Amino acid sequence: MHDTILEAVGLTKEFKGFTAVKEVNLQVRRGTIHALIGPNGAGKSTVFNLLTKFLPPTAGRILFKGRDITAMRPADVARLGLVRSFQISAVFPHLTVLENVRVALQRHQGTSFHFWKAESSLHALHERATALIEAVNLTPWTGHTAAELPYGRKRALEIATTLALDPEVMLLDEPLAGMGHEDIERTAALIKRVAADRTILMVEHNLSVVAHLSDTITVLRRGEVLAEGPYAVVSRNAEVMEAYMGTGTHGAGHA
């Protein structure tokens, strides 16, 4: 029996007569890196928004650790340990790098509503925040505002912020999009590293990028699951090659 941590059953989303996601069944196994890929408009991001409750599904169920979370609010889903990132880099631009990470840490302190307390009451979190910042190689940037960071570093900061919640499942929405070659390698290594003790579901546009990163790949096309399996299986699927890469038999091989 597989140990499924996140499961979608018959997940469907319709927008005014247009079906963006159609009866998607998805099982994410605990401790794996699972990639969701597909061409533009395949419904990857919609599936993502559905799983994290940022969009309500038209039909279907979502189970997290066996618990039905279909009717939950997004903030509560995050509290359970299912934390997402965003396609457009999601940092708090006018807060410093340290504050960005600290905002994620401070909820557990239970003082988030305390408007009469000094900011220095949060200094106890600096040790942990600094460690997280170091883990993503942002130490020299600690005191800078997030707006000052180059793009790739913003994505790293986002990962550090997400990691601050120590989520059981991290959902990364195109974590490598828009990055230069060097940043891609660094971030891919980072993802691999943080996946050591958690589950990751990531959306990616590019099959070759996720090839050696993921344990399981689910290919979406027009809102439906086209193929699923490890890279070796998926990349040889004729339909995938046709639909996703044109006839690019070679495209898949390059990593």
Added chain:
Amino acid sequence: MTSKISSAVLPAAAPHTADRDRGTRIALILLGLGVAVAAPFLLYPVFVMKVLCFALFACAFNLLIGFAGLLSFGHAAFFGGAAYVTAHAAKVWGLEPALSILLGTASAALMGLVFGALAIRRQGIYFAMITLALSQMVFFLALQLPFTGGEDGIQGVPRGRLFGLFDLNQPLVMYYFVLAVFLAGFALIWRTVHSPFGQVLKAIRENEPRAVSLGYRTERYKLLAFVLSASLAGLAGGTKALVFQLASLTDVTWQMSGEVVLMTLLGGMGTLLGPVVGAGFVVALGNYLAATSLPVPVVIGAIFVVCVLLFRRGIVGEIAHHLRRRST
């Protein structure tokens, strides 16, 4: 996961700048306090008290728009509503002045809770429209309810004796009381902005979906900010009722809601001192223009347009921006 923790939390340059910032800040605070203490000897005390009341009102409004990113177009309801309650408590019930103001503030907090609960789920222009509509309802109530005195308002409100000890009819005593109220309100705002709550609020302002994804139920934080802002606006309104010994319809009109937006934008939204400067500027301008034949709304409107076109950060915002640019 990480083996060791770096000792260099901040880049090397930061402590030095922080020290200098701190020195400048303390100097500024002392200068401001000096001016505030000396002001009634240099200027007409009622004028300065008016400035202080509006400054606190604008600071309260700024807490909401500058730090929570919410534009309320109904803040006159809290300001004017609290003025009515305070005036009624002092005049009809004969309560002690501080208690009367406290009652006014509490009524504003309650209104803020109701307004906030209804408006907070909507964003941007819809949020502003709901607050405007609700404040127009308060205006209508102020016009129709028996205790408000309709068109006349509540006149001849006694200032009374503070804690039964200090006679507020003495202009200087009244002035220092108003100054104390202003400073207390300002200190609370400063603390709120620099608190764990303030941090979450800023995060929500910067990127609400991200704050949600970190597990924050953002509506609750926005509601608390709204209630705090409404209460402080009420504190300002209640105090003003005692200063002018009057609660009138002027304070609950939508024009009053507009005026506080103007003060805040002119002075510098999202800066702590901006609303104070903006309020001082608008009140002084109103007083000055009252003695001339120039139409006040036209002049203020023209200044507002110039502000939006040429210095969007507002007076204090622009100065702070230039200082920061020069220091880096």
